Amino acid sequence: MSVLTLASAPEDATALQSAEAHHARLAGELAGRVTMLFTAVDRDPSAAERIHAGLVAFCDRSLLPHAAAEEAALYPAAHRMREARLLIESLIGEHRCLTALVDALRAAPGPADAVADARALQVLFEEHLAKENGLVLPLLAMTPEISLAELLADMHHRLANDSSAKGIQEDQHNEEGHDMYEGQIEETGGCGGVCGCGGTEESNEPELDVRDVPHAIRHATVFGALDAVPAGTAMVLVAHHDPLPLLAQIEQRNPGAFAVEYLERGPEAWRLRLSHR
Known part of the structure; x- marks a missing residue:
């Protein structure tokens, strides 16, 4: 089903869709890392420590710089609009809450x-991004006097030149490559040569069940979880x-x-062990 995008110019419609896709990747990666932390705390405390550290690093590398760039490049244009002023001020307040939560994660004595x-x-x-996707970005895209494409380009420029956001350009390049390749994968149905059947018994690896994860962030959630799996360890993926x-x-x-080892092949669930070599 096609999605109707309202914008004052074609480039703003494209920019809006790109921003929403990037938000989905950020939310998915965060969800994957948080889920892995939850499951590892009970199953593998040593792995939980590494996952905890990786979660904080992800927030410092991607989430907080993204919020700062929004405040510098995107929010001022919306704040000048009377109908959006209070919303933007509340979103800035949420940025402060996000920062405080990351600081609390950093200061936590242990994963538990x-x-x-x-x-x-x-x-x-996730609630913060829903407001941006549903209210702020469409409002900017539909306003003829504002170029959302230019605002987002400025935001990405600030991120690229922010020393605290080092490596984000490479991450975005890789993500764009995934998006471009996704259509080819959907058509071929190939597995890239990584599959192997196995009857190995399950152990205490962290488990990621994506059956209830929204489709828009499902793959990004898995990528975020895999980024939290150190070499020499594994996680179990559960899919429908x-x-x-x-x-x-x-x-x-x-x-x-x-x-990849298949632990269960349906019909209710597929369970796979993904071992980081």
């Missing part, structure tokens, strides 16, 4: 002490179908990095 703040961070960030397109994307994203 961080899980509540991690879940709160995920919930607040055989995830061949996803496996192909994983292989393209990190060639040869993950071995």
Whole structure:
């Protein structure tokens, strides 16, 4: 089903869709990392420590710089509009809450002490993005006097030149490559050569169940979870179908990095162990 995008110019419609896609990737990666932290705390405390550290690093590298760039490049234009002024001020307040939650994660003495703040961070960030996607971005895109495309270009320029956001350009380049390749994967149904059957018994690896994860962020959630799996360890993925397109994307994203074993092949669930070589 096609989605109607209202904008004052074609380039703003494209910019709006691009911004929403990037938001989905950020939300998905955060959700994956938080879920891995929750499951690892109970199953593998040593892995939980690494996942906790990786979550804080992700927030410092991607989430907080993104929020700062929005305030500098995107929010001022919306704040000048009377109908959006109070909303923008509330969103800036939410940025302060996000920063406080990341600081709490950083200061937590251990992973078990961080899980509540991690879940709160995920919930607040998803609600925050819903307001931006549903209200702020469409309003800017539909206003003829404002170029959303130029505002987002300025925002990306600030991110690229922010020393605290080092590496974001590379991440965005990789993400764009996934998006371009996704259509090819959907058509071929290939798995990139990473699949292997196995009857290995389940162990205490962290588990990621994506059956209830919204489709828009499902693959990004898996990528975020995999980024939290150190070499020499594994996670168990639970899906409602055989995830061949996803496996192909994983292989393209990190060639040869993950071995795949099927633990269960439906009909209610597919369970796969993804081992980081």
